[in-house]
Amino acid sequence: MSHPGAAGVPRAGGLRRAHWILLAAIVCGLALLGGVLFYLSPVLALLDNHDLSPGKPLVTPAATPPPLDSKQRVNILLLGSDNDQKFAQDAVLSQTMIVVSIDPAKRQVTLLSLPRDLWVAIPGHANAKIDLAYKEGGAPLARATVEKAFRIPIHYYAWIGLNGLIKVVDRLGGVDVDVLHPVLDDNYPNDFSDSGYGTERVYLAAGPQHLDGRHTLQYVRSRHGDLLSDFGRSVRQQQVLLAMQQRTAGMDLVTALPAFARDLNGHVKTDLDLVRLTQLMLFMRGLRPTDVHQAFITPFVRDAVSPDGQQILQADWPAVNAYLRQLFGGDLLP
Known part of the structure; x- marks a missing residue:
């Protein structure tokens, strides 16, 4: 019932x-x-390892990063420094400055090298070599200096130290480069001595070479044995970036990302977030060599002496600006 x-x-x-x-x-x-x-x-x-530059004023970026789903150009300022033990870690010069400009609409990337000895106006400071901006104000001031001098909006930055480059190249299994001419440097800094001082002899033969991390660092950093000095070094730096990009072509980057991060922790600073970093890595992996354009302003600079007696590079700014308009079109700052 x-x-x-x-x-x-x-x-x-x-x-x-x-x-x-x-x-x-x-x-x-x-x-x-x-x-x-x-x-x-x-x-x-x-x-989470941002360059906050304690005690130094924060400079606001001139441009807001485009949304993730947009086809707008994204510019990243790539910085590299000699940060061994002989330097205060929060006050190092930027020996490498490369603007990595990514155009998703055209599936193209432009690498623009900026000479470290270029004489520019540094916001809030006297005119100086451009490499001083990072030492005086970290990534924020380096970003603001590039934006002021070149009118290129910098949406993100990434800084890497000496050991960071070695570790990422070794994690990739080395890189393959065609050494353009022999690199012979009898005064290469001995970065890995206990004191950070001293020199050693570096020699890399011309022709195809497979380089591990330490030899890659020597290749991109040496300048005493290059007839083109810093200009030749800029070419070699871009050559290695392209070789690293090619090494990632067959990798599962999502799986490999944590291993890279463990290697680089303490050797890299960036304001890229996880989603944007993953998006950019996947984009870069799919590029062909012909999709990457190498750019240099070296034809538009000349040797000069600063008012305080330094050996500097002086730009022909009208020529530089015309060249930048060719590269970036209407994406420059007003």
């Missing part, structure tokens, strides 16, 4: 079963989330 209303009352066993299913789902979800965070923790730690 049935009781009125009994059919609408859930059984106690059913409630307990639903409760345990829900609890198990929550536990599984938390475990999955914890696993993802553990997997990505090296990446998150790396991306």
Whole structure:
């Protein structure tokens, strides 16, 4: 005999079963989330390493980064420094300055090298060599200096130290480069001595070479044995960047990203977030060599002496500006 209303009352066993299913789902979800965070923790730690330049004024970027789903150009200022133990870690010159300009609409990338000895106006400071901007104000001032001098909006930056380059090249399994001419440097800085001082002899033969991290650093950093001095070094730096990009072509970057992050933690500073970094890495991996344009302003600069007696490079700014309009079109700052 049935009781009125009994059919609408859930059984106690059913409630307990639903409760345990829900609890198990929550536990599984938390475990999955914890696993993802553990997997990505090296990446998150790396991306949390911003260049805040304690005690130095923060300079606001001139341009807001484009949305992730846009086809607008994205410009990244790539900085490299000699940051061995003989220098204060928060006051190093930028020996490398390359604007990496990514045009998603055309699937093209432009690499624009900026000479370290170029004489420019540094916001809030006297005119100086452009490499001084990073020393005086970190990435924010380096960014503002490039924006002021070249009218290129810098949306992100990435700084890498000596050991960072060595580690990323070794993680890639080395790079293949065609050494344009022999590199012979009897006064190469011995970066890995206990004191950071001293020199060593470096020799790299001309022709195709497979370089590990330490020899790659020597290749991109040496300038004493190059007839083109810093100009030749800029060419070699871009050559290595292209070789590194080619090495990533067959890699599963999503799987490899945490390993790279562990290697680079403490050797890299950037304001790229995880989503943008992953997006850019996947974009770069799919590029062909013909999609990358190498650019230099060296034809438009000349040797000069600064008012305080330094050997500098002086730009022909009308010629530089015309060249930048060819490269960036209407994407320059007003």
